[in-house]
Amino acid sequence: MTTRLGNRRTLGLVVLVAFLIAFPFFASSFWVVSIGIKTLWLGIAALSLIFLAGTVGMVSLAQTAIYGSAGYVVAHLTVMQGWNGWLAVPVALAVAVTLAIFVALISARSSGIYFLMLTLAVAVFLYFFALQYRPFTQGFSGINGVHAPDLFGLSLRDPTTFWFLALAVALAAYLAVRGVIASPFGLTLKGVRDSAPRMAALGYNVTAHRVVAFAFAGLVAACGGVLAVWYNGQIAPGSIDLTRTIDVLVIAVIGGLYRLEGAWVGALAVTLLTNFANDYTARFNTVIGLIFIGILLLSPGGIAGIWENAAGRIRGGRSGRPQPPVIEGAGR
């Protein structure tokens, strides 16, 4: 039974990979660029959120701001300082990771809802910073005319080339996250997620682990951010406002908050919706909101269930919050 399942799965994977490789050659550039590439980098951003939510138990709304910061650094360095794109990328990644560490230091001692709120406040703070600090970000108008540099002599303005770059980065991010989860560090993170006091009692520095996890997620998000700014050719505060911040969360939830692949499923769903729902209704935000609520109401315990158990164990009997039934389902 397992072998047949395995064979089917392998076949499925092969077909998927073949499809992804062949995609730019048979699809129109609109589909490759506006749907495909956008899904890829949005998915990377959502992946960072899902990683934090699922493995570490922290739902962060700061991922958009972090990937935006990477985008801004690339934009500023290449457009306003005349740097070569490939030199700007590592600087952008470093800045984003530093920012992530800073955010983590402020918020990693909190958990759950506090953490959500703090990261939201940080995200909006960065939006206002981008809006007001004109010397770096050019304020409301943003930085225009961002050119992606050439990749081994190939122009990244060609949709096919960019597709493969985005695909490679997405794949690398996916494998890296899976690798971290499977590593001893990942196991420790899960321990922290399940019961931080227990891990602390065992001698692990819980805050440090969270900070490192957050930094790693920041790195992943930053990669998405660099792709995003090259995709858009520009970046503005509107790219990291409250709406876009919530968008990444919506994508992660719709895709499935406890599955890494959900990042791209959600990104694709939302990208398709925003591109085509316009033709049917101006109220596509309501549609997205309702789908979001529906999924939250109907989905099995998933991350929330895990988190509740963890939180319940931490608080012991103090708050007296009733324990939700533990929902057993596939994948738990």
Next chain:
Amino acid sequence: MGNPTGGGARRPVSVLLAMLALAAAMALAACGSSDDSGSGDEGGGIGGDSAEQGGSGTIKLGLLSTLEGPFAPFGEAANQGAKVALLEHGGKLEGTGPRDGISGVKVGGKTIELVVESSDATPDVAVDATRRLVEQSKVDAVVGPLSGDEGIAIKNYAKQHTDVTFVNGSSGAQNTTLRDPAPNFFRFSTDGAQWMAGLGKYASEELGYKTVATVGEDYSFPYDQVGGFMTEFCGAGGKVPRKIWVPLGTKDYASFIAQIPKDVDAVYVALGGTDALNFTKQFDEFTGRKLPLLGGSITVDGAIIKGLGDRVEGTVSAGPVAVLDTPEYKEYAGALKKHFPESGPPGLFDLSYYVNMKSLLQGLDKAGGNVSGDDAKLREALSSLSWTTPIGPVKLDENRQAIANNYLFKVTNGESRLLDTVENVNQTLGVDREKYVSQPSFDRKNPSCS
């Protein structure tokens, strides 16, 4: 326990199947040719396909405005103006909604097909929408966008797609055409600084103001407005000791009003709509209306003048749009009312889109509907086009930017009355072009004359 790796034998095949199904659906939907035509080399972002050159008897036009978000009413008005221009070439509306198309319109011997797209006043979304127009709907020309910052992003996109012609909607950021213009972006409407032409001189020479404090929101359109005002005012010897920039979205002006120096002659307010309502109300409350106001182009707008009441009596402002006593204006106002009975009186957005769309259509007419060879004939026709619009004559300068009239207004007895006409305002406001362009872009500090 909700293992997010999804790895190993525990991972259900269902997720994989779902992805495959989606992929298959995408493949079916996405099948299309992928010839990369004429990508220019500037502007940033990724290149892509655009329209086939020439040939068929249909010309596809893209109409881009802000139909989403807070600017939606302006987008609606804009689309109405654009459609009035189209309907002057025959045909009829397929509906009165902003996204409805037109049928039976013929220009230059070809049938026009209209594709409507919408943005929400942010550059990202505007570029995405333009991409859909150019790369998916394969339009031959685009009319839009509506807001200033979208305009700059679209200009950069236009540089990458030199085979498509872009005509402005109503966006009024100076740098869309003043610096680093795109050879295929045409703007038949004036920019935010041009909208101030005449006011600075009037304030200094006629009203005798020597010092003025300015209040505006902290982004590019107000920068251009204040910059345009100061170019003339300072040039005439006036001084601006304080420029107050209010963060975007501020509704409480109390602490900003407290910063206005008590000894200035007047306060120039570049706020619009309800911000103007709030500001004037709070200004009165805190200062007892001891200082006269000068208005920006959207401050004493027809839509809110009733709400402003006598707080703005006597205020002088300037802008590109006025109720003129000309046959062109009357004809346009009549047509707007006839096709869109629910619309308000002619205003900035519908008039700008009307002028720009009509210019495009006249260009297409002159070029005989020829959109081959990178629209060469069309662009030639556009560059040399000059005609009398409902708001005065218009022609283009060397950066394909409009030179047109500007109007001064004064609020008298609760009505904004035409005070004076400033003719042939060019983008450099009469200043030597090299000198004008070499100064830094208008922003918080520039220009400065204290």
Next chain:
Amino acid sequence: MAAQAIPAARRRLWRPQSATEVVSVIAVAAAVAFVLQFVARRLSSDATQFVTIALNGLTLGALYFLVASGFTLIFGLMRVTNMAHGAFYLLGGYIGFEVSDRTGNWYLGVLAGTVAIAALGIGVQQLLLRRLQGQDLREALITIGLAIVIADQCLAYWGGSPRDLIVPTGLSGAKELQVAEVIYPTYRLFVLGLATALGVGLWVLLRHSKLGITIRAGVDDRRMVAALGVNVQIIFAVVFALGAALVGFSGVAGGSYLSLAPGEDGRYLLFSLIVVIVGGMGSVTGAAIGAALVGLVDQFAAVYVPTYSVLLTFGLMVLVLAVRPQGLLGRPA
């Protein structure tokens, strides 16, 4: 001899636990010193402007307090982070606007906005949140979805143009104050007074009424309260309704001197979060202090550091977090 007096020599005021704590205390002391000398200088040079701005800050704080008090009550008792709180503000304001516009009566508008949002609150709590009780994260996420839907529907119905409620003539105009020759708008003084009264009322309610005591007990230990025979579900519904009523009311009150427009929902949610983070989750008094601080910092920064005023408000939040993560009057998590 169970209780022994500690010899005076061994009593210490403060024993530092870590380097971070030392740094934080020094930072706070420096900040306080800065503020004091700033106040002294401004008072001597331009008292009118200073008092005006201080009043602006307190009035803004009053509005934030009205909004945040509902938020903190709901969280304190039910651990529900109502991310739709800003959307409630906006919707309440719009409903108040609609009613007062049609009837010409501002007070009716206030009533309408308050009652409508209270009803909406109960509806949301019973239909959506009750079945998810205990799952904080899912509840919070659902309220995000709700916020998206409400904001979009408001945009659909009232459009993008900002709306203003018209204040009755008795409350409009300005008053001359005895202090420093300040002329201040009457309505703002009204809001300030109203918020103070409501704050005191809430405090009395929580401290001295049976409902209040039950609520506070529930915040401390919900299971015990239930075990004592109190119908916790009804208390939840009442508190959610109360919180929603407060924010609906503030929507109308705020919309009367600051317009209602798309985007205001995000702004008020954000400031509720900041106020509550600074003041401490679950504490109404904390919300009052937090709101006053945030309002004052916001207004003074707007004058003296206009470009970066918002950043300073956030800086306040970060400072508080660094020194006291649970907020000024919050309980340690």
